[in-house]
Amino acid sequence: xxxxxxxxxxxxxxxxxxxxxxxxxxxGSHIEFESFSHFARTAERGLFxxxxxxxxxxxxxHAGEIYDLDVVGRPDTFTVLAALAAVTDxxxxxxxxxxxxxxxxxxxxxxxxxDHLSEGRAAWNVVTSWDEFTGQNFRxxxxxxxxxxxxxxxxxxxxxxxLWDSWPENAIRADKESGVFLDDPAAGLFDHxxxxxxxxxxxxxxxxxxxxxxxFQAGDSAEGRDFAASSADAIFSRHSTLDAGREFYADxxxxxxxxxxxxxxxxxxxxxxxxxxxxxxxxxxxARAIRLxxxxxxxxxxxxxxxxxxxxxxxxxxxxLPAIDPIPGENTISxxxxxxxIHRDPRAVAADWRALAEARQLTTRELIIEVTGRQTFVGSPxxxxxxxxxxxxxxxxxxxxLVPHITPGGLxxxxxxxxxxxxxxxxxxxxxxxxxxxxxxxxAPHTGHSAVSSA
Numbered sequence: 210x211x212x213x214x215x216x217x218x219x220x221x222x223x224x225x226x227x228x229x230x231x232x233x234x235x236x237g238s239h240i241e242f243e244s245f246s247h248f249a250r251t252a253e254r255g256l257f258x259x260x261x262x263x264x265x266x267x268x269x270x271h272a273g274e275i276y277d278l279d280v281v282g283r284p285d286t287f288t289v290l291a292a293l294a295a296v297t298d299x300x301x302x303x304x305x306x307x308x309x310x311x312x313x314x315x316x317x318x319x320x321x322x323x324d325h326l327s328e329g330r331a332a333w334n335v336v337t338s339w340d341e342f343t344g345q346n347f348r349x350x351x352x353x354x355x356x357x358x359x360x361x362x363x364x365x366x367x368x369x370x371x372l373w374d375s376w377p378e379n380a381i382r383a384d385k386e387s388g389v390f391l392d393d394p395a396a397g398l399f400d401h402x403x404x405x406x407x408x409x410x411x412x413x414x415x416x417x418x419x420x421x422x423x424x425f426q427a428g429d430s431a432e433g434r435d436f437a438a439s440s441a442d443a444i445f446s447r448h449s450t451l452d453a454g455r456e457f458y459a460d461x462x463x464x465x466x467x468x469x470x471x472x473x474x475x476x477x478x479x480x481x482x483x484x485x486x487x488x489x490x491x492x493x494x495x496a497r498a499i500r501l502x503x504x505x506x507x508x509x510x511x512x513x514x515x516x517x518x519x520x521x522x523x524x525x526x527x528x529x530l531p532a533i534d535p536i537p538g539e540n541t542i543s544x545x546x547x548x549x550x551i552h553r554d555p556r557a558v559a560a561d562w563r564a565l566a567e568a569r570q571l572t573t574r575e576l577i578i579e580v581t582g583r584q585t586f587v588g589s590p591x592x593x594x595x596x597x598x599x600x601x602x603x604x605x606x607x608x609x610x611l612v613p614h615i616t617p618g619g620l621x622x623x624x625x626x627x628x629x630x631x632x633x634x635x636x637x638x639x640x641x642x643x644x645x646x647x648x649x650x651x652x653a654p655h656t657g658h659s660a661v662s663s664a
Contacts, residue, residue: 216601216636217476217608217650218628219303220252220620221261228482230502230614237617240284242292247617249293252300255624256638258649259301259332260293261425261445261610262286266307266343271511271543272520287319294327301646303332303425308361310338310347313368313406320422321373321414329418329645334425334445337362359432364405366424366440375399376416420655423646438464441475442652445610449479449585454605476650481585481609485622489588496587499614500578509574512581515543516555516562526574530566535559585609590622594630601636 222245223229230236237244249260264286268275286304293302302323306316316333324331337358338344376396397411426441428434437444438461448457462472484499486492504512506526514521518536535555566576586593600606613619631637643649 213598213634213636214601214607215638215651216597216631217478218255218257218637219259219261219301219478219608219610220248220257221263221480221610221612222248222616223263223612228503228612228614229616230499232502233615235615235618239616242289244617245289245293246296248620249297249300251617251620251624253297255620255628256641257300258608259303259330259423259646261303261334262289262305263334264305264307264336266310266338266346269543270342271514272522287323290323290331291326294323294330297327297330299330299641299644299649301330301332301423301649302327303334303423305334305336307336307338308365309358310344311365313365313401314372314408314410314412316365317369317372317412318414320369321417324417324419324422325414329647331417331419332423332425332442332646334427335362335366335441336427359428359436361405362436363440364403367403368401368406368408370421371401372399372412373416373421375412376414378416419645419647423650423652434461435464437461438470438475439468442647443476443478443650446477446479446606449481449600449606449609451600451603451605454479454600455603458604458606473651474653476607476652478608478610479585479606480612482582482612482614483586483593483623483627484584484614485588485590485593485626487589489592492587492589492592496584500583503614504574504578504581506574509577511543512577513573516558518542518555524573527572530559530563530573530576590626591630593623594627594634597627598631598634598636 237247245262252260286306290302290304293300304323306320308316320331320333375398377393396415397413399412400409401407402409423442424440425443425445426433426437427445428436429447434444444461446454446457448454458477461475461477465472465475484492484496486495509526510521510524513524513531516535517531517533518538519533519542521531524531535558537555562576562580565571565579566573569575569579571579586596588596597609601608611620611623613623628637632639641649642651647654
């Protein structure tokens with residue numbers, strides 16, 4: 210008898226997005242600690258693997274003004290995660306930290322500290338940044354060509370891993386009378402020189418409970434997939450449907466042997482939104498209302514301008530798409546919007562949008578709702594649990610990172626009603642199996658040797 214795969218669940222506290230329904234009275238602050246605390250405690254009550262917190266290094270702009278969906282006054286990732294370590298016991302604490310505008314020793318020291326404070330629950334989502342707009346907040350603003358960003362990321366992670374591994378296990382001992390002694394005089398010493406970094410010294414933080422944080426990566430390009438296959442413990446994916454998920458899953462898992470790794474060494478966790486109802490029909494009706502709230506007429510025009518790269522403030526969102534073509538080249542309307550960079554051929558994308566709108570008889574707003582994504586899971590708690598399980602058993606994912614449309618209370622019903630259904634199916638834990646995040650994800654211990662490939 211085949212033993213079913215166990216479902217992994219995590220939660221994303223959303224920040225800059227068109228997912229959160231800001232106008233809902235239940236929507237809370239994105240800077241008050243109570244919001245983060247409620248969200249984290251709910252996730253831990255649901256036995257989730259980790260909470261994921263994104264990072265914003267600059268407020269995004271549209272037509273020279275702060276983008277409506279940004280969070281003004283967004284707090285620092287490390288500070289929030291460190292505070293959450295004090296109000297949770299087993300929940301992993303994952304933070305997005307940029308490898309383009311930081312330095313290895315600083316990031317390695319912060320993550321090692323978080324891993325100590327949380328008793329082994331730290332995780333790092335390694336990201337890169339290509340845009341000069343964000344870089345203007347730093348002294349190296351815009352210096353790094355896009356073609357070199359993964360070179361720096363690989364070197365950054367390699368260097369950080371060397372710093373963590375510079376402390377062997379049991380390198381220090383405590384003496385009641387004299388304090389702490391160093392049993393290994395070489396502990397913490399490092400010397401790293403390559404095309405990106407030239408640093409040497411002694412790393413100041415002793416080896417943490419996990420040895421190093423769990424490493425996440427979110428790249429979807431061929432280069433990003435190779436980076437994840439060589440270096441990551443888990444990869445965030447946007448492929449949450451059956452066919453796209455299975456294709457992505459097979460592709461990334463198939464890259465692992467080239468780096469001396471096994472399929473179980475890397476988890477694939479797509480982001481997923483959800484809408485629950487007492488019945489499937491009730492959930493479907495609620496989902497339609499939520500999509501309309503997520504994409505207001507004004508938001509639809511903003512999305513349109515991001516692709517067209519021109520002022521369309523006079524365009525009717527309830528009318529057809531513009532007859533004029535997008536302006537190619539550098540986007541001067543939206544600054545710091547990742548979605549802009551995705552559209553490498555704006556005119557081709559516009560042509561696809563027109564064809565879809567004509568075939569489906571969609572207005573501009575209806576079209577934007579269609580192309581900006583729908584809820585991944587819509588239905589009763591039993592139906593949603595069954596669909597999650599089906600996708601995991603079909604190797605379309607190892608689990609999902611849930612993105613609720615309301616924070617901080619958007620996870621509550623999922624934890625109370627969907628988690629028990631998954632447990633009833635026998636595919637979800639009844640308690641945390643370990644103490645560290647690495648243990649709860651089912652990953653092998655970090656051995657103290659870098660897993661980063663030089664390929």
